[in-house]
Amino acid sequence: MALTEDELKTLSYEPDAAGHFGDYGGRYVSETLMAALSDLDQNYQMLKQDAEFQRQFDSDLANFVGRPSPLYFAERWTNQIGGAQIYFKREDLNHTGAHKVNNTIGQALLAKYSGKPRVIAETGAGQHGVASATVAARLGLECVVYMGADDVERQSPNVYRMKLLGAQVIPVDSGSRTLKDALSEAMRDWVTNVDSTFYIIGTVAGPAPYPQLVRDFNAVVGREVKWQSKEIFGKYPDALVACVGGGSNAIGLFYPFLRDTEVQIYGVEAAGRGLSTPEHAAPLCAGRPGVLHGSKTYLMDNADGQISHTHSVSAGLDYPGVGPEHAYLKDIGRAQYVGATDADALAAFHEVSRVEGIIPALETAHALAYTKELAASMRPDQTVVVNMSGRGDKDIFTVAKMEGISLT
Amino acid sequence: MTAGRIQARMDALQQIGRKALIPYIVAGDPTPETTVPAMHALVAGGADILELGMPFSDPFADGPVNQRGAERAIAGGTTLGGVLDAVRAFRADDADTPVVLMGYLNPVMAMGERVFCERAHEAGVDGLLLVDMPPEEDGVLVRRARELEMDLIYLAAPTTTDARMRAIGEATSGYLYYVSLKGVTGSSELNAGDVSRKVDAMRAHVQVPICVGFGIRTAEQAAEISKAADGVIVGSVLVSAAEAHANQPEAVPEALRQVLAPMREAMDDVQAGLKS
Numbered sequence: 141m142a143l144t145e146d147e148l149k150t151l152s153y154e155p156d157a158a159g160h161f162g163d164y165g166g167r168y169v170s171e172t173l174m175a176a177l178s179d180l181d182q183n184y185q186m187l188k189q190d191a192e193f194q195r196q197f198d199s200d201l202a203n204f205v206g207r208p209s210p211l212y213f214a215e216r217w218t219n220q221i222g223g224a225q226i227y228f229k230r231e232d233l234n235h236t237g238a239h240k241v242n243n244t245i246g247q248a249l250l251a252k253y254s255g256k257p258r259v260i261a262e263t264g265a266g267q268h269g270v271a272s273a274t275v276a277a278r279l280g281l282e283c284v285v286y287m288g289a290d291d292v293e294r295q296s297p298n299v300y301r302m303k304l305l306g307a308q309v310i311p312v313d314s315g316s317r318t319l320k321d322a323l324s325e326a327m328r329d330w331v332t333n334v335d336s337t338f339y340i341i342g343t344v345a346g347p348a349p350y351p352q353l354v355r356d357f358n359a360v361v362g363r364e365v366k367w368q369s370k371e372i373f374g375k376y377p378d379a380l381v382a383c384v385g386g387g388s389n390a391i392g393l394f395y396p397f398l399r400d401t402e403v404q405i406y407g408v409e410a411a412g413r414g415l416s417t418p419e420h421a422a423p424l425c426a427g428r429p430g431v432l433h434g435s436k437t438y439l440m441d442n443a444d445g446q447i448s449h450t451h452s453v454s455a456g457l458d459y460p461g462v463g464p465e466h467a468y469l470k471d472i473g474r475a476q477y478v479g480a481t482d483a484d485a486l487a488a489f490h491e492v493s494r495v496e497g498i499i500p501a502l503e504t505a506h507a508l509a510y511t512k513e514l515a516a517s518m519r520p521d522q523t524v525v526v527n528m529s530g531r532g533d534k535d536i537f538t539v540a541k542m543e544g545i546s547l548t
Numbered sequence: 549m550t551a552g553r554i555q556a557r558m559d560a561l562q563q564i565g566r567k568a569l570i571p572y573i574v575a576g577d578p579t580p581e582t583t584v585p586a587m588h589a590l591v592a593g594g595a596d597i598l599e600l601g602m603p604f605s606d607p608f609a610d611g612p613v614n615q616r617g618a619e620r621a622i623a624g625g626t627t628l629g630g631v632l633d634a635v636r637a638f639r640a641d642d643a644d645t646p647v648v649l650m651g652y653l654n655p656v657m658a659m660g661e662r663v664f665c666e667r668a669h670e671a672g673v674d675g676l677l678l679v680d681m682p683p684e685e686d687g688v689l690v691r692r693a694r695e696l697e698m699d700l701i702y703l704a705a706p707t708t709t710d711a712r713m714r715a716i717g718e719a720t721s722g723y724l725y726y727v728s729l730k731g732v733t734g735s736s737e738l739n740a741g742d743v744s745r746k747v748d749a750m751r752a753h754v755q756v757p758i759c760v761g762f763g764i765r766t767a768e769q770a771a772e773i774s775k776a777a778d779g780v781i782v783g784s785v786l787v788s789a790a791e792a793h794a795n796q797p798e799a800v801p802e803a804l805r806q807v808l809a810p811m812r813e814a815m816d817d818v819q820a821g822l823k824s
Contacts, residue, residue, distance in 0.1 A: 158684055168653060168680040170609035171703035172727055174712065314615055315606065324608040331609065332731040334707060431653040431680060432606065444627045445658030446605040 142473030145401050151472075153398045155465075159348020159435075162471060164464035167347040169434045173327070176334045181349040183254050188356070193253060200245045201360060204278065205235045209361075211368035211525065217495045224378065224518035226511060228498070228528040229365055229393065238501065238530030239358060239389040240271040244340055246357030248275040251338035258282040258333065261340045262326040264291055264319035264385070265456035265503070266298025267530060268342030273307035283307040286325045288318035291455050298534055316449045319459045323433050343386025344463030347434030351463050358392025365525055366396055373523055379404040379514060382527040383507040384424065384477065385457035387466045389529035398474060407466060408510040410452035411479030421450035423462050424470050424477035437464040453482040453538070454502035456530075484509035489532065489539065501530030502538065553646040553674045554699050554722035557596055558757045558778070565823060567815050568723075568779030569594050569770070570759055571808055572650065573786050574601035574617035575634055576626025578794040582801070583626075583634040586790075589801035591645050594812025599677070599781065602631050602651030609679045611731075617787040620794060628655045628664070632671040639672035648675035648701060648722070653689075661689035665696055675699035675722045683719040703727050706746060710753070717754035723779060726750065726760045738763040744776035771814035775822075782811060 143151070159165050159181075167177055187193040201207040209230045218226045231239040244261075251259050259281050263269030269285040276283035285302055289311040292299055302309050315321035323346075330339040344351040344358075369377050380397060382390035384407040397403045412420030420426065423438040430439045432447060440448040440460040452458040469475040480488075488508035493499045500508060504527070511526045518524065532539075540547050561568055571590045575583050587598055603618035603626055610618070635647050649668060656664045656678065668676065676693055683702055693700055699722030704713060707730065717724065728743045747758050760773050761781030770780045789803045 166685050167682065168685055169682070170679050170705075170727075171682060171716075172609075172705040172707055172730060174682055174705075175707040175709055314612065315619075320606060324606055327608045328611070328731075334730055430657050433608065434680070439654075441654060441658060443658065444629075445655030446622055447654070 141471045148401050148472065148474050149399050151399070153395070155348060155352050159352065161351070161465045161468035163429070164437050164467040165348055165351055165435050167434065168431045168436060169347045170331070172331045172334065173347070176330070177347055177349070184250060184349055184353050187250065187253055193249065197246055197249060201242065205241050205245065206233065207360065208364045208368070209233050211365060211372060214496050217492065218515070220495060221512055221515050223515040223520065224522040224524045225520065226515050227377070227523060227525045229361060229525055230528050231361060231389065232498065232500065232504070232528045232531035236267070236271045236274050237533065238267045238271070239361060239392060239527070240268045240342060241274065242360055242392065243342070243354050243357040243388060244268070244271040244275045246353070247338070247340040248272070248279050248281065251281060251340070252279055254338060256336060256338040258284070258337045259340050260284045260286065260326050260329050260337055261342060262286045262319065262322040263342060264288070264322070264458060265454070265534060266291070266295040266302070267456060267534065269307070269309070270298050270301050270305070272340050273302040273305035276307065277305045284329065285309050286312050286322040286329070288316070288322045289313050290317040291319065291322070294455055294538065295534065297537070319455070320447065327433070343388040344391050344465060345386045345433060345435060345437070345461055351435065351465055354388050355391045355395055355465065358388050359395045361389070361392040361527065362394060362396035365393065369523070369525065376400055376403050377525040378518065378522040379406060379524045381406045381408060381507050381511045381514065381524060383408050383457060383503050383529060384462060384466060385410070385421070385459050385503060386461070387463035389527050391463060391465055393527045394475060405475040406510060406514065407475055407477045408506045409477060409479050410454060410457035410506055411481040412451040414481055415479050418448070419451035420479065421452040421458050421460065422479045423460060424466060425479045429467065432461045435464045437467045438462055438470070453485060454506065456501070456503040457506065478510055480506040480509040486539070488512060498528065499532035499536070500528060501532045502535045504529045552697055552699055552722065553644070554597060557646050558723065561596060565819050567774040567777070567819065568596040568757065568759060569808070569812055569815060570597045570599055570779050570781045571595050571786055571804070572599040572601060572781060572783035573790065573804065574603055574614065574621050575631040576603060576621030576624055577617040577787065577790050578620045578800065579624050579797045580626050580630055582797045584637045585801040586804055587638045588641065589805040590808055591642060593805035593808035595645065595808060596779070597646045597648060599648045599650045600631065600635065602628055602649055602655055604652040604655055607652060611784060613784045613787050613791070616791060628659050632667050635673055636671040646674040647672065648677055649673050650677040650679065652680050653678050656689065661687070662692045665689060665692040665698065669696040669698055673698060675701050677701040677725060679703070683715055701725055704750065706730055706742070713750060713753045720754070720756060723757040723759045724750070724754050725781065726758055726777070728760050728762045728764070728773070731762065738769060740769070740772040743773060747776045767810040767814035770811040771818045774815040774818055780811070780815065782808070
């Protein structure tokens, strides 16, 4: 299934007309949603070419989000590790504190252009919910966010943020009470209110055209890295690293580099308590193909095809599926997917906080943990760009609790 | 393709002027031992075709009632193999009532699409309805099911466009399952007038019988819907009855029969009224 380097250089990396990336992706939903997805696809393919839509998207990214985000040389950490030069793509400096807002701005504009007065979103860690509530407030759209009841407890500051922004947060009590259940509940809402409602999916998962459009809205990250790396060190990076839950920050960084095969690409999944235990959230490393939430992709299930309860210290990576384009990139050999455990991520969280003065999100800390290992194996004249996908303010309560420190 | 059990049953119903009553229950809800007696009880209560749910952990097209039914079944140890065993056991005593398996793709993929089709056929399954597999995503499963002459039942919805309706009408066999409202299973806003108009309009594109489900809870609603539709599919109200007796599983079959029987009676009264 792996392709040759020549093939990888010339692939289009676009899904087919029905939204398939190779065998993956597609539109595995109940009939009620088919018309809405097909309308969304048509609208999106049209607006993608629309100069006014693109102008407004770019303007919002510049003036509301604060793009471009810097490409920052992590000098002390580089010196401490003693391998390749490490650069952080500072998505943590975006308004709302993560890459998520790139996508929500794009989708909320789509909602507005499509005449839908109400948006819904699912959220795990709460970052996508906050980003959706933020953009809905700015555009004057009604916003409802579904969040697993356990996550509502784990991420109470973000719940309050969403409420401050005028969104209604609905805790989801079914199933494992986490992200996958929030996603199911959001799809139910959408089925019921399909005429008035735009569903802002937070990652590159779900039925077509979501994996493609979420990728396109996040691809600004990789496009900026292309010119920034040329400007700062005169060439493309030797390697890219990003954490992968659903995979939107990763695909945003990777996508513009897919044909540049001299650039090595690494996605880092949540290995939880270890890939040899059942307690992780790493479908690409240790799962198998199946169908979940509207697309065919790698996922974690038991022998009978029931979706597994996943585990990760990071709520944003705690999801049993992954975007179908990542499944495709794995199979054709364009990207490599590895795991970082809870313990690895926590160590990197502390290390980067102290050495670089940046508290990373726990999701991002997985990418940092692998970056350390990778950079150490590379030469000092080589460069690694890691997507600093989010800041860690939201996680300080989680980390403190794990370390037995009370903040209240 | 030779006429399968579903078409034979539909033809026979049409001859005697009766509309199909199609109950849905989740296999293994609340216990694996309940399923076969429940299937027989539903037939005794007036069922013409049985839809048996294959429980799935993440049933995003279903409402909370059916999701809890699936959760009870999975917690009780029901597997896809167990569902097929139940059909085989049912067939030992009932060679005529068609059985349709309804569910989501992932458990089927876990068993292997080809293996699943073969085992289902061997167990006596007549039709398959995969909620998250629209006609566009057909593949191994569809090919093997057709080779084995099992019916593939597809959904149509109020949002389905005419162009898609034609494609669905061509793909579906046995019957077409019309989802009567925008919502999940067990929703409450059913408008019989809308359903009737839509069913009439669909007949231009659909040659097989059109059965209507989602949101039908009472005998009156079943009777009303049966005026326009060829069949009425009843699910959540039965799963609710199973839930109410989850602690006395042996009482579930009779409870299901008691929900279904008045629907049968009301539907037959409508047909008798039309004839007289």
